[in-house]
Amino acid sequence: MKISFHLNGQPTDWEVAPGRTLLQALRGSGAHSVKMGCETGDCGSCTVLLDGQPVNSCVVAAARVAGHRVTTMEGLLDDDLMIRLQTELVEQGAVQCGYCIPGMLISLYALMKKGPPIGEQEIRHALTGNLCRCTGYVKPVAAARAVATVLEVSP
Amino acid sequence: MWNLQEYRFATNPAEAVALMRKGPGKGAYIAGGTDLLLEHPDCDFVVDVNNAGIGDIARTPGGDLFLGAAATLQGIVDDPLVGGFAGGAVGLAAARCGNRPVRTTATVGGNLCNALPSADMAPVLMALDATCYIADEDCRESLPLTDFFVGPRRTVLEDRLLVGVALPGECAGWRCLAHKLTRTAEDISLVQVCVALDLADGRIGEVRIALGAVSAVPMRATLAESMLTGQEVAAVTPDLVRDVAGIAAGECGPLDDHRASAEYRREMTAVLTRRLVTGILGDDRGNGEGDAA
Numbered sequence: 001m002k003i004s005f006h007l008n009g010q011p012t013d014w015e016v017a018p019g020r021t022l023l024q025a026l027r028g029s030g031a032h033s034v035k036m037g038c039e040t041g042d043c044g045s046c047t048v049l050l051d052g053q054p055v056n057s058c059v060v061a062a063a064r065v066a067g068h069r070v071t072t073m074e075g076l077l078d079d080d081l082m083i084r085l086q087t088e089l090v091e092q093g094a095v096q097c098g099y100c101i102p103g104m105l106i107s108l109y110a111l112m113k114k115g116p117p118i119g120e121q122e123i124r125h126a127l128t129g130n131l132c133r134c135t136g137y138v139k140p141v142a143a144a145r146a147v148a149t150v151l152e153v154s155p
Numbered sequence: 156m157w158n159l160q161e162y163r164f165a166t167n168p169a170e171a172v173a174l175m176r177k178g179p180g181k182g183a184y185i186a187g188g189t190d191l192l193l194e195h196p197d198c199d200f201v202v203d204v205n206n207a208g209i210g211d212i213a214r215t216p217g218g219d220l221f222l223g224a225a226a227t228l229q230g231i232v233d234d235p236l237v238g239g240f241a242g243g244a245v246g247l248a249a250a251r252c253g254n255r256p257v258r259t260t261a262t263v264g265g266n267l268c269n270a271l272p273s274a275d276m277a278p279v280l281m282a283l284d285a286t287c288y289i290a291d292e293d294c295r296e297s298l299p300l301t302d303f304f305v306g307p308r309r310t311v312l313e314d315r316l317l318v319g320v321a322l323p324g325e326c327a328g329w330r331c332l333a334h335k336l337t338r339t340a341e342d343i344s345l346v347q348v349c350v351a352l353d354l355a356d357g358r359i360g361e362v363r364i365a366l367g368a369v370s371a372v373p374m375r376a377t378l379a380e381s382m383l384t385g386q387e388v389a390a391v392t393p394d395l396v397r398d399v400a401g402i403a404a405g406e407c408g409p410l411d412d413h414r415a416s417a418e419y420r421r422e423m424t425a426v427l428t429r430r431l432v433t434g435i436l437g438d439d440r441g442n443g444e445g446d447a448a
Contacts, residue, residue, distance in 0.1 A: 001161075001162060017156065017159070018159040018160060018161055018162035018200070018201070019156055019157030019158055019159030019195075020156060020157075021192055024156065040193055041189055041193065041253070041254075041256075041257050042254075042341070044254070044256060047256050050259065050260070053229070053259040054255060054256045054259060055256050055259045055260050056189075056256045056257060058192070059187075059188060059189040059192045059193060059257070059260070060187075060188060060192070060260055061162065061185065061188050061192060061201075061203075063162040063203070064162075064185075064188065064203060064205065066164070107255065107256070125255065126255060127255075128254040128255050128340070128341070129253075129254035129255045129256040129257065
């Protein structure tokens with residue numbers, strides 16, 4: 001079936017099988033920042049934005065995004081807020097194997113987009129869908145807090 | 156991959172039902188899809204109801220709180236109308252479903268229609284007297300949520316569409332507390348209890364005790380409820396609450412499975428019922444009994 005939607009701001013037409021997930025279709029189209037992990041909606045490594053809200057693309061039907069906006073890391077590489085988040089994760093040592101990081105960044109980006117004030121509880125809630133099996137969550141949360149603090153001073 | 160032949164979009168409830176009946180083969184409604192895309196049920200086509208105009212959350216002129224079936228769980232968590240109804244109990248229950256990205260697409264209707272005994276939204280909606288609205292091609296039907304479930308993974312719907320649930324305005328001021336017992340925060344619940352009390356002038360009016368994951372379908376413990384109905388709050392002793400909790404535990408019919416034993420589930424039904432009733436009444440007396448185990 002044919003669907004039309006916006007992928008990373010660009011009008012996009014896809015030919016997709018009706019039973020295909022958004023994750024499968026995104027990776028098939030070259031969006032390799034979207035990682036294939038549990039494929040059961042638990043780990044969050046496939047997190048993308050659907051109309052600005054974080055979703056697990058493994059449990060979203062590709063056909064469903066017709067007429068909607070999908071954003072992956074590929075579409076945010078030049079975004080100031082995303083660069084701040086990436087930089088802070090690196091500086092805090094929050095990245096080890098890196099597999100969960102695109103998903104974590106997408107979740108944090110969606111949270112930060114709401115604007116300050118953003119407290120630690122909100123950050124932890126925003127990350128409930130992202131599993132990290134390397135460093136844990138202390139450093140990612142610290143990095144997000146640092147970005148949240150900066151946003152309060154210079155949005 | 157899911158071997159699906161066709162993905163259909165409906166723009167209104169009647170069209171959705173018509174698309175479901177058109178065939179050929181078996182169909183299923185899809186909204187968030189967070190269950191269907193895991194389970195890959197044996198069907199030839201799905202009917203997407205995300206654009207069928209059934210995703211709204213509203214207060215009716217009569218004060219009822221209407222939750223469209225395709226309202227997302229995160230939408231319910233964030234909605235101020237939900238927050239202002241029965242102490243925000245419905246939003247708190249929605250916040251305990253899955254994780255943040257799952258709640259973005261998962262819907263309240265999907266949670267109910269999937270009809271798991273442990274459906275996370277069922278106890279709180281049952282405790283607040285929810286009515287289900289069901290669409291056919293040329294008519295609508297409503298029935299209490301207590302009559303909606305007919306067995307594990309089975310509802311009264313057949314090929315019709317759930318368009319939403321309404322909570323009566325009278326319940327807006329009820330005191331409602333719920334507990335979902337799980338091993339980890341995101342896990343499937345072992346026991347769910349939701350207690351709603353209509354308190355006025357030191358008396359208990361209506362009482363609702365709804366239980367999840369402890370019988371074939373989400374249920375009300377009506378015998379236990381009747382023991383509290385009409386009681387003066389001051390006359391409710393710890394012994395009475397203990398008896399109410401014991402009766403509630405006796406009314407359910409939990410199963411043994413790999414998550415928990417039936418015995419444990421039944422015992423925890425009593426413990427949680429006691430804590431929740433005490434929590435609401437303790438708050439009302441202002442003596443902080445809410446934490447008492």
